[in-house]
Amino acid sequence: EVQLVESGGGLIKPAGSLRLSCAASGFTFGNAWMNWVRQAPGKGLEWVGRIKSETDGGTTDYAAPVEGRVTISRDDSRNTLYLQVNSLKTEDTAVYYCTTVRRGTNAFDIWGRGTMVSVSS
Amino acid sequence: DIVMTQSPDSLAVSLGERATINCKSSQSVLYSSNNNNYLAWYQQKPGQPPKLLIYWASTRESGVPDRFSGSGSGTDFTLTISSLQAEDVAVYYCQQYYGLPITFGLGTRLEIK
Numbered sequence: 001e002v003q004l005v006e007s008g009g010g011l012i013k014p015a016g017s018l019r020l021s022c023a024a025s026g027f028t029f030g031n032a033w034m035n036w037v038r039q040a041p042g043k044g045l046e047w048v049g050r051i052k053s054e055t056d057g058g059t060t061d062y063a064a065p066v067e068g069r070v071t072i073s074r075d076d077s078r079n080t081l082y083l084q085v086n087s088l089k090t091e092d093t094a095v096y097y098c099t100t101v102r103r104g105t106n107a108f109d110i111w112g113r114g115t116m117v118s119v120s121s
Numbered sequence: 122d123i124v125m126t127q128s129p130d131s132l133a134v135s136l137g138e139r140a141t142i143n144c145k146s147s148q149s150v151l152y153s154s155n156n157n158n159y160l161a162w163y164q165q166k167p168g169q170p171p172k173l174l175i176y177w178a179s180t181r182e183s184g185v186p187d188r189f190s191g192s193g194s195g196t197d198f199t200l201t202i203s204s205l206q207a208e209d210v211a212v213y214y215c216q217q218y219y220g221l222p223i224t225f226g227l228g229t230r231l232e233i234k
Contacts, residue, residue, distance in 0.1 A: 044225055045165075045214055045228075046225070047225070102176060107177075108171070109173045109176075113170055
């Protein structure tokens, strides 16, 4: 069964840091382009960033609101995706989802159930 | 950034009736070299992650009921549910993947009348 399971969320104070993980199973993780998408409480979906497969260069792209504060990385030996977020702001409060990309598109075909990050003093 | 504008914000439709959701992009998402529209539709039910319904504007994802269909090209797109079922109550999002940043519409909430 194809599965993505996020972890690492919690309550963090402003200016703090956090690393989220996404454990993948049921597919060839090393071949997948992976994305992070977030959803603030009661709000819509916001793309955070992506990392290409190593065979496609392993490069990253980020959304402007998080660029400079966020790093996406992957460990293909562990089938795990990471999201490091620094200098957390209250507006970073959201459910963070990891997703795979349908090959040949940038449509997100598999989603994890998400992990909640709350930034508050 | 490509801005995705959905309409209406919310919609109430009777069971068995047709539901239509519109999505307009601020610039064309049609890639002329392959004639594909880089547009997807998602369904999100309460407490669940989004689910991919449609990609390339009109290609149904595997396992998605055929009452869901997507149409349109360039900047104007439509998601149609031909005969609304109770389990279709959800928020629906369009997304463009033509360029970075990938952007979503604000969503359309679909309810039963």
